[in-house]
Amino acid sequence: MAKRYWLFKSEPDVFSLEDLRKAKRTAWDGVRNYQARNNLAAMQKGDRVLVYHSVKEQAVVGIAEVVREAYPDPTTGDARWVAVDLAAVKALPRPVPLAEMKADRILRDIPLVRQSRLSVMPLPKAAFDRIVALGT
DNA sequence: GCCAACGTTGGC
DNA sequence: GCCAACGTTGGC
Numbered sequence: 693m694a695k696r697y698w699l700f701k702s703e704p705d706v707f708s709l710e711d712l713r714k715a716k717r718t719a720w721d722g723v724r725n726y727q728a729r730n731n732l733a734a735m736q737k738g739d740r741v742l743v744y745h746s747v748k749e750q751a752v753v754g755i756a757e758v759v760r761e762a763y764p765d766p767t768t769g770d771a772r773w774v775a776v777d778l779a780a781v782k783a784l785p786r787p788v789p790l791a792e793m794k795a796d797r798i799l800r801d802i803p804l805v806r807q808s809r810l811s812v813m814p815l816p817k818a819a820f821d822r823i824v825a826l827g828t
Numbered sequence: 829g830c831c832a833a834c835g836t837t838g839g840c
Numbered sequence: 841g842c843c844a845a846c847g848t849t850g851g852c
Contacts, residue, residue, distance in 0.1 A: 725835075746850060809834060809849050
């Protein structure tokens with residue numbers, strides 16, 4: 693199956709891209725939203741992921757990669773929830789602010805802009821590539 | 829700090 | 841099964 697593209701949101705005070713780089717890889721767990729959970733479950737090893745810092749920074753700051761596909765979330769005994777493992781790939785040379793994405797013709801319809809509360813979302817390849825280009 | 833959006837819960 | 845109340849998230 694073709695590689696897919698995703699965007700993860702995180703509050704940098706809680707867990708940042710820098711934390712991910714230091715940790716090498718991390719379990720992305722604790723997701724308790726069905727839509728986000730369904731997205732986690734659809735991820736495949738090697739899928740590319742953009743990391744967005746919410747609240748204080750409000751910018752896409754880097755790229756990560758799925759290194760382990762969905763497995764039961766270790767932070768709960770509830771079988772409904774899953775986690776994936778991510779590894780950092782690189783930081784964007786230039787973070788791409790939310791305001792810039794809102795103003796961009798290709799990006800203004802992505803879930804990050806449309807549905808601000810969703811924490812794990814799919815991105816069309818064109819949107820992924822556009823953000824990476826803006827961040828270069 | 830405020831509040832809009834939205835998901836969840838619980839009474840009926 | 842509906843919907844009002846409530847809690848949380850995250851932009852402004």
